[in-house]
Amino acid sequence: MTSKPIxxxxxxxxxxxxxxxTVWSDPEAGSHIEFSSFAHFAxxxxxxxxxxxFLAEGLRLREQGGKIYDLDVVGRPDTFTILAALAAxxxxxxxxGTINSTFNEPYEVAxxxxxxxxxxxxxxxxxxxxxxxxFTGENFRRGGFLPQDERYSRAKEFLATTNELxxxxxxxxxxxxxxxxxxxxxxxxxxxxHTGRHFDIHGQFNVPRSPQGRPVIFxxxxxxxxxxxxxxxxxxxxxxxxxxxxxRAFYQDVKNRLAKYGRSHDQLLIxxxxxxxxxxxxxxxxxxxxxxxxxxxxxxxxxxxxEFVWNRDLSSYDPDGPLxxxxxxxxxxxxxxxxxxVRMYRDPLATAREWxxxxxxxxxxxxxxxxxxxxxxxxxGSPQTIAKTxxxxxxxxxxxxxxxAPHITPGxxxxxxxxxxxxxxxxxxxxxxxxxxxxxxxxxxxxPDEASDERVAS
Numbered sequence: 001m002t003s004k005p006i007x008x009x010x011x012x013x014x015x016x017x018x019x020x021x022t023v024w025s026d027p028e029a030g031s032h033i034e035f036s037s038f039a040h041f042a043x044x045x046x047x048x049x050x051x052x053x054f055l056a057e058g059l060r061l062r063e064q065g066g067k068i069y070d071l072d073v074v075g076r077p078d079t080f081t082i083l084a085a086l087a088a089x090x091x092x093x094x095x096x097g098t099i100n101s102t103f104n105e106p107y108e109v110a111x112x113x114x115x116x117x118x119x120x121x122x123x124x125x126x127x128x129x130x131x132x133x134x135f136t137g138e139n140f141r142r143g144g145f146l147p148q149d150e151r152y153s154r155a156k157e158f159l160a161t162t163n164e165l166x167x168x169x170x171x172x173x174x175x176x177x178x179x180x181x182x183x184x185x186x187x188x189x190x191x192x193x194h195t196g197r198h199f200d201i202h203g204q205f206n207v208p209r210s211p212q213g214r215p216v217i218f219x220x221x222x223x224x225x226x227x228x229x230x231x232x233x234x235x236x237x238x239x240x241x242x243x244x245x246x247x248r249a250f251y252q253d254v255k256n257r258l259a260k261y262g263r264s265h266d267q268l269l270i271x272x273x274x275x276x277x278x279x280x281x282x283x284x285x286x287x288x289x290x291x292x293x294x295x296x297x298x299x300x301x302x303x304x305x306x307e308f309v310w311n312r313d314l315s316s317y318d319p320d321g322p323l324x325x326x327x328x329x330x331x332x333x334x335x336x337x338x339x340x341x342v343r344m345y346r347d348p349l350a351t352a353r354e355w356x357x358x359x360x361x362x363x364x365x366x367x368x369x370x371x372x373x374x375x376x377x378x379x380x381g382s383p384q385t386i387a388k389t390x391x392x393x394x395x396x397x398x399x400x401x402x403x404x405a406p407h408i409t410p411g412x413x414x415x416x417x418x419x420x421x422x423x424x425x426x427x428x429x430x431x432x433x434x435x436x437x438x439x440x441x442x443x444x445x446x447x448p449d450e451a452s453d454e455r456v457a458s
Contacts, residue, residue, distance in 0.1 A: 009394045009429045010269060010401030010443060011421075012096070013045040013413055014054045017076065021275060021375075023295040023407050030410050033077055035085060037410040042086045044410075045093055048417035049431050051442040052094025052125060053086065054403055055079050059100060060136045064304055064336045065313050080112050087120035094439035096125035096218060102151060103131060103140040106161035106199060113215045114166060114207040122211030122438030127218040127238070128229075130155050152225040157198045159217065159233055167448075168192045169209040213448040216439050231257035234268060235445050239399065242272040242378045247398035269443060274378035274402040278415050282381045289380045292407055293371050302367040305374070309348050309355075311335050319367040323359050328352050378402070386416075387423035394429070 016022050017032050024032065031037050042053050058076035061068050079097040086095055095116065099109055109126075117124040130151035131137065168190045190205040219226065219234040230237040231254060241250040255265050277292055279285030297305070299319035307314050311329040328348035329335075359369050379386045393399060406412025424430035440447060 004395075006429060007394050007400070008431070008444075009390065009424060010271060011048070011050045011430065012052045012054055012094075012271065012401070012403040013041065013050050014056070014273060014403050014405040015041050016405045016409060017056065017058075021296065021405050021407060022409055023292060024409075025298075026295065026408055028408050028411060032409055035082075038082055038086060039089050040410040041413060042090050042093055044413045044417050046090050048413070048421045049434060050093065051401070052096045052123075052439055054096045054127070055082060055098060057098035057100065057129070059103065059131070060139050062336070063135075064307060065315075080116065083116055083124070084119055087116065087123065090123075091121075092123070092434040092437070092442075094123045094125055094216070094442055095120055096127055096216070096439075098127040098129055098220075100131050101128055101155040101158040103137065104158075106158055106165065106194075107201065107203075107205070109158075110162040110165040110205065111207050113162075114205075114210045117210035117212050117215055118207070122440070124210075124212065125216035125218055125235075125439055127220055128155060128159055128234070129220055149225065152221075152229055154198045156229060156233065157196050161194050161196070161199050161201070163214060164192055164194055165205045166209070166214040168205045169207070212438050212440050216443065216445065227254050227257060230254060230268065231263070232261045236269040236271055236443065238403065239270055239272040242274050242393075242399070242402065244393065244396070244398055247272060247393065248396065251397050251399060266444065267446075269400040269445075271401050271403050272378075272399050273405055275375070275405050275407065276379040276386060276416060277377045277407075278386065278419065279382060282385050285381045285385075289377050292377070293374070296407065297367060297371045297374065299367055302370040305370045306366055308336055309351050311348065317366065320365045323352075323356055323366055323369065377407075383419035383423055387420050387427070390420075391424065391427055391429050 015038060022032070023029060030040075045053050057079050061076070079099065083095040083097050086093075097116075099112075101109075113124050113126050189208075191203075192205055193202040194200070216235045217233060218236045218238060219230040220238040221227070221229060222240060227237075237254060239247070239250055241247040251270050254268065254270060258265060258268055277285050277289040279288050302319045303314050303317060306317075306323070309328055310324060310326075311331070311334055312324075312326070313335065314324060317324060328351075330348055355369055355373065358364065358373070359366075362368070362372070364372060379389055381389070390402060394401060404413065404416065406416070421430065425432050435441060
């Protein structure tokens with residue numbers, strides 16, 4: 001009987017911006033928009049030999065009750081601008097950005113990612129997402145939104161079209177010495193024609209083939225359509241399932257979908273988002289975690305969160321008092337705009353009943369309830385405990401690694417880099433040096449040309 005090979009752990013860092021994860025009011029918290037914060041965060045991740053840095057994307061500031069949500073007032077700087085700047089202050093770290101396929105065009109996005117891949121020496125990655133809400137769509141020419149099946153139909157064709165553009169510079173048309181600035185062997189290089197349901201374009205792509213051929217493709221959807229999209233087209237999928245049982249079930253479900261697309265298990269990585277709280281001892285970390293959760297959920301934040309479910313203005317309620325005795329408004333006119341949480345609670349009336357029962361049984365206030373029912377830190381403990389837990393989870397096929405989101409920006413990753421990473425390296429499950437120049441090397445993914453050659457050979 002052969003033993004299962006030891007898996008190497010993939011680690012990445014999520015710069016979270018201002019949201020319910022970050023404790024932006026902490027004295028140690030810095031700016032969430034100044035470049036020095038992004039540079040500090042990226043350099044720490046690279047010092048720790050992480051695979052990549054990840055940036056989410058917000059295309060409109062969230063609103064609640066007609067006012068900009070207080071955790072969003074810092075704004076959302078442009079993803080490509082930040083990643084291009086970070087390419088200049090890092091050498092190895094992958095640079096992953098979320099770019100929406102609902103409100104952009106394939107030519108523009110392909111050109112931006114191909115350029116970023118050149119600028120970074122082959123370290124770009126694209127998290128392909130769709131947008132469901134008309135509120136965000138109001139910022140764009142098309143406006144409105146697409147039904148879920150249409151969103152993924154467009155996303156699939158969007159990705160296929162960008163791949164055609166990336167691949168248009170391929171083969172005999174490309175001169176080997178691109179440093180001279182002369183790229184064309186003949187006029188065919190970059191030529192493309194795409195005719196489809198969502199896009200009908202033709203012309204010439206003007207960015208030569210980049211070091212990775214194509215950027216690494218990430219996907220973040222958890223729906224049936226999202227899982228299929230990832231299995232058919234993505235190199236990695238973000239997961240919100242970081243617990244043992246739920247994570248293992250998600251892992252097996254998505255990995256088992258790969259075969260029908262002619263793909264093997266190692267061609268798609270599953271990387272859940274994870275938060276952490278470190279202490280010198282497990283007990284110290286548990287106490288600190290409680291403090292962090294209370295910092296993350298102020299009284300005002302607790303009321304805002306309750307409004308996601310009640311869909312009513314609850315500003316007159318005391319966050320340290322009991323839950324409202326009125327029922328949620330289940331109409332389609334949502335008080336919260338641009339928030340996915342509105343869709344998380346499919347049955348607000350049932351959720352309200354459950355929460356009232358929990359609050360009564362435990363003597364919880366509104367704020368207590370939001371703290372206790374909200375997201376817990378994924379990993380809490382000493383460096384030794386967290387290193388062992390992460391390793392155990394990866395070896396048990398809960399995931400292939402984790403995307404870490406600290407609660408302090410930009411210095412919250414420092415302690416993990418200094419204390420947990422060396423322990424993982426001692427276990428032999430995490431790199432001590434980068435072994436290749438591109439993000440595909442870090443993730444163990446083949447270059448698209450190599451993958452094509454393997455398919456032809458088979």
